[in-house]
Amino acid sequence: MNQNLTFIATAAMGLESVVANEVKDLGYEQVTVENGKVFFQADTKAIPRCNLWLRTADRLKLCVGEFEAKSYDELFEQTKALPWEQFIPEDGEFPVIGKSVKSKLYSVPDCQKIVKKAIVEKLKQKHGIAKWLKETGAFYRVEVALLKDKVTLTIDTSGTGLHKRGYRVGQGDAPLKETLAAALVQLTNWTPDKPLYDLFCGSGTIPIEAALIGQNIAPGFNRSFVSEEWDLLSAKMWEEALEEAEDLANYDQPLTIFGTDIDHKMISISQDNALEAGLGDLVQWKQMQATDFSVEEEGGYVISNPPYGERIGDKKEVELLYKKLGTVLSKYPTWSIYMLTANENFENCFGSKATKKRKLFNGFIKTDFYQYFGRNHSKS
Incomplete structure (x- = not known):
């Protein structure tokens, strides 16, 4: 899959412009900046390249979709309408985490359950599965983030945060990230x-x-990244x-x-x-x-x-x-x-x-x- 996808490089407050410059230096020009987030368009090759090269980002997330939802029905239907089957295989393990800020849908556990149910229904439908999904395969951590009724649904491509370079064998009381x-x-x-x-x-x-x-x-x-196990990316990439x-x-x-x-x-x-x-x-x-x-x-x-x-x-x-x-x-x-x-x-x-x-x-x-x-x- 070499289509253009939307990615979010998450950033600590105050470092958004630094992360945005790093993304641009990797050759990705369609960059927009929000608080704590740098959005950009790229193909699947950006997943290994950005995870390897981004020095100041916290994580690289694949944005599956964004929409407005003021009811749980809207959250379910619009989540289900997204192309989850393009990213998560029929045996993929996909826990859902969440957060909600100033949104009508303030119950994070409820939002997580509804998103999980919607993705399950979509994958069963697309993969032709009648009963249940095994979830014994590669790991896809889904996040539902609500901000003022705007829903952002992402899959984390990094796994352990990007600050974990793999070289820190010892540290003091208050190590700098x-x-x-x-x-x-x-x-x-x-x-x-x-x-x-x-x-x-x-x-x-x-x-x-x-x-x-x-x-x-x-x-x-x-170091290694969770997306190394994904079907979406070939070993060659x-x-x-x-x-x-x-x-x-x-x-x-x-x-x-x-x-x-x-x-x-x-x-x-x-x-x-x-x-x-x-x-x-x-x-x-x-x-x-x-x-x-x-x-x-x-x-x-x-x-x-x-x-x-x-x-x-x-x-x-x-x-x-x-x-x-x-x-x-x-x-x-x-x-x-x-x-x-x-x-x-x-x-x-x-x-x-x-x-x-x-x-x-x-x-x-x-x-x-x-x-x-x-x-x-x-x-x-």
């Missing part, structure tokens, strides 16, 4: 020929994602997508990327994660205090997710750290500094107003991405 770490790098204009430091590297997510970006390695290269990823990787690209942390245990975890990611010694790790930062290079990038000081006892200590860090980093006016924090007093403590600020969410925590452009910072 891989998709957000990749976005932090992509929201800068860092290029692989420039040095990059993360002074609070934790389990190493920002430096590892930067290295993957720097060598153009597909983030999903070392997956092979071609993997071959493309291998051909586009630039393993010879030299990189100067450092991850530092005050905790030697986190440095050890970072090293293990980098090895699992196939990066070997590509990233350099060092135990040190962030305020001991010292470099000779004329221009580079610091991209970090420092502690926020959310607990009352920690706040003063963290704000003192920001102050010391501002003093140290002010000695390098040609360097560009990027800091993600939920602490609203960051600029005052750091000692200067950011060139730009961007609102992002670290999980459920509302944060700001403070951007300080160095003297030689390219605006491209």
Whole structure:
């Protein structure tokens, strides 16, 4: 099946434009953006390509249909009218999950049951089955999402969320999601020929994602996806997508990327994660205090997710750290500094107003991405 289908790349709040740019970079031009979603048109080959390449999306969903429904009868009939048999085989396993926001059909369990029943009826009709569906085959997770009476029905193509790259063998207490770490790098204009430091590297997510970006390695290269088992996609499609990823990787690209942390245990975890990611010694790790930062290079990038000081006892200590860090980093006016924090007093403590600020969410925590452009910072 090479017809045009509608896909939704889901995104964390504030990252929709980043995800949309990634989709366009893969060659898909019919892109529209909504809160938390990037819609685009593509053929079935987009399923392996997008799952392999999207660095900042949470999931890739196949949109089976959208319509308005204000009654359960409308929900049933319009769901049944959709071409489910094109995607789900007669033995496909298809649990239905759901959510409802500001909709007349507010009972999520009822919506799930009705959608399930409608799909069962359609598949029985199309596959010529009189009694029941076995559901012993490949997995197709259906979602019914209602927003102000608009119904969106999707099938998840990813399985485990796309942030699960497969390299994290260890982590700290509050690890940064891989998709957000990749976005932090992509929201800068860092290029692989420039040095990059993360002074609070934790389990190493920002430096590892930067290295993957720097060598153009597909983030999903070392993991599997639920849609690999689907009849809709041939093994050849997956092979071609993997071959493309291998051909586009630039393993010879030299990189100067450092991850530092005050905790030697986190440095050890970072090293293990980098090895699992196939990066070997590509990233350099060092135990040190962030305020001991010292470099000779004329221009580079610091991209970090420092502690926020959310607990009352920690706040003063963290704000003192920001102050010391501002003093140290002010000695390098040609360097560009990027800091993600939920602490609203960051600029005052750091000692200067950011060139730009961007609102992002670290999980459920509302944060700001403070951007300080160095003297030689390219605006491209």
